[in-house]
Amino acid sequence: MDNWIFTALSEKDIDEVERIEKESFSEPWSRDAFEDATDNGFHRIYCLKLGTENGDITVAYIGWAVVSGEAEITNVAVDAKFRGKGCGNELMKHAMAAFEKEDVEKVFLEVRAGNAPAIGLYEKFGFRGIGVRKNFYRFPTEDAIVMMKNMISE
Numbered sequence: 001m002d003n004w005i006f007t008a009l010s011e012k013d014i015d016e017v018e019r020i021e022k023e024s025f026s027e028p029w030s031r032d033a034f035e036d037a038t039d040n041g042f043h044r045i046y047c048l049k050l051g052t053e054n055g056d057i058t059v060a061y062i063g064w065a066v067v068s069g070e071a072e073i074t075n076v077a078v079d080a081k082f083r084g085k086g087c088g089n090e091l092m093k094h095a096m097a098a099f100e101k102e103d104v105e106k107v108f109l110e111v112r113a114g115n116a117p118a119i120g121l122y123e124k125f126g127f128r129g130i131g132v133r134k135n136f137y138r139f140p141t142e143d144a145i146v147m148m149k150n151m152i153s154e
């Protein structure tokens with residue numbers, strides 16, 4: 001994984017992030033939402049890029065917000081062409097390192113109940129289901145599983 005680069009989202013990444021977001025979710029975040037998130041002080045969005053001889057390609061991103069020692073992961077997506085190649089792993093590894101550095105105690109996220117790849121990824125990093133929000137998602141309607149990782153006991 002020598003030529004992977006993990007870096008804070010910048011204006012020049014937003015076109016690619018917007019494209020990946022639209023191909024990944026039925027209710028994607030808007031461009032404005034990404035721009036606001038990079039601007040509001042408590043949100044962080046990082047991109048995973050592949051360094052090539054023709055320049056860097058943005059292939060994935062992860063976002064979270066930290067408030068009072070608790071983090072919520074708000075965005076995780078990998079370009080469809082790059083899924084199943086370890087990018088999700090790489091995103092989570094970097095996020096976990098950032099949580100440790102920021103002394104985050106608990107990390108929460110929500111995921112569609114039927115999203116086996118994402119649930120598999122989160123479980124691999126020590127997240128466990130702690131609740132269900134009935135019919136939380138639309139297009140299609142589906143329950144959300146609330147997952148949590150306790151950073152202190154890990």
Ligand SMILES: CC(C)(COP(=O)(O)OP(=O)(O)OC[C@H]1O[C@@H](n2cnc3c(N)ncnc32)[C@H](O)[C@@H]1OP(=O)(O)O)[C@@H](O)C(=O)NCCC(=O)NCCS
Nearest residue numbers: 024076077078083084085086087088089111117118120121
């Ligand atoms: C979920 C997602 C981020 C995973 O990223 P990825 O780069 O494909 O994942 P990786 O190749 O790094 O795999 C990491 C782990 O995820 C899990 N995983 C990945 N694909 C999986 C699949 N098809 N089925 C079950 N588990 C899977 C496994 O635990 C895997 O670990 P392993 O390789 O040791 O088995 C990616 O599928 C994606 O972007 N999906 C669309 C957007 C989305 O659903 N985001 C999550 C919103 S909550």
